[in-house]
Amino acid sequence: MQLPPPPRDILKDSTLFLDLDGTLLDIAERPDDVAVEPETRVLLEALARTLEGRIAIVSGRSLEQLDAILGDCATAIALSGSHGVEHRWNGIHARPERPGSLDAVAERLHEFARHWPGVIIEEKSFGVGLHYRMAPAAEEMASALAGSLAGEFGLHLQRGKMVVELRVGGRDKGAAVASFMRRAPMAGTLPLFAGDDLTDEPAFSTVRDLGGHGILIGEQRATSASYGLPSPKRLRQWLMEAIQ
Incomplete structure (x- = not known):
């Protein structure tokens, strides 16, 4: 429509x-x-x-x-x-207050990005984004990793256009x-x-x-x-x- x-x-x-x-x-x-x-x-x-x-x-x-x-x-x-x-x-x-868990999440995502040229990690005040616009083949693995980290660290998983973000929820x-x-x-x-x-x-x-x-x-x-x-x-x- x-x-x-x-x-x-x-x-x-x-x-x-x-x-x-x-x-x-x-x-x-x-x-x-x-x-x-x-x-x-x-x-x-x-x-x-x-x-x-x-x-x-x-x-x-x-x-x-x-x-x-x-x-x-x-x-x-x-x-x-x-x-x-x-x-x-x-x-x-x-x-x-910014949770310290975001630092651990950022470290894990940077490690992932080292194996995927074109993947960009965006660190924010209350979240960490994983952008795969320049590496679309990484989408499935990026989504799986983000989902796993969200559960492990008690963060909200936010999906967007060619990006997954782990952030403070609520x-x-x-x-x-x-x-x-x-x-x-x-x-x-x-x-x-x-x-x-x-x-x-x-x-x-x-x-x-x-x-x-x-x-x-x-x-x-x-x-x-x-x-x-x-x-x-x-x-x-x-x-x-x-x-x-």
Whole structure:
């Protein structure tokens, strides 16, 4: 089923939640290669002004990674990182203690990567990702190893596009959206969430339950989103058009 594009006026008086990789920004083969063009920084700042602060990035990236990618404009918007585990908004920085088990997991995954050229290990504040986009033949063994480590260390196994991640559990992007929506100025508005991956489905379900809408970016699939756009570039164009 092909989802319709979102109407332009749907952004008015709403709260906007954006995933980063594959949604606002194009996916890169290497996580460290993702970059924000100057035009996108200007767009985020314009959205923050137009929506009067009702905008948040909700990402699997850590807050440190989001700061490095977004630069100064990261201070103008609310941030939720590590799949809803950590948050920063209006000077408040909330995060749990990092479990030491992640260091042991990272060591095991780096050992796996040494035998698979093209596999990349991404260490985050509250998770460790194993990317096999450049080594697709590693998918089966990567998934099996990640599942085994999740059980051994009591971590949550998060699957995404050409990546498996072991992370702190108990939260997801839907929980992050729900937390933001309980606070002013977001409370009482309708939420919109744009995302591309299976990791965004909890957020799509949450905004739907709150009377809002999800926007699926990229390839169409079974989803709780109401609308769809074909690419991050088209989302950026739609956002710019919606605030003009």
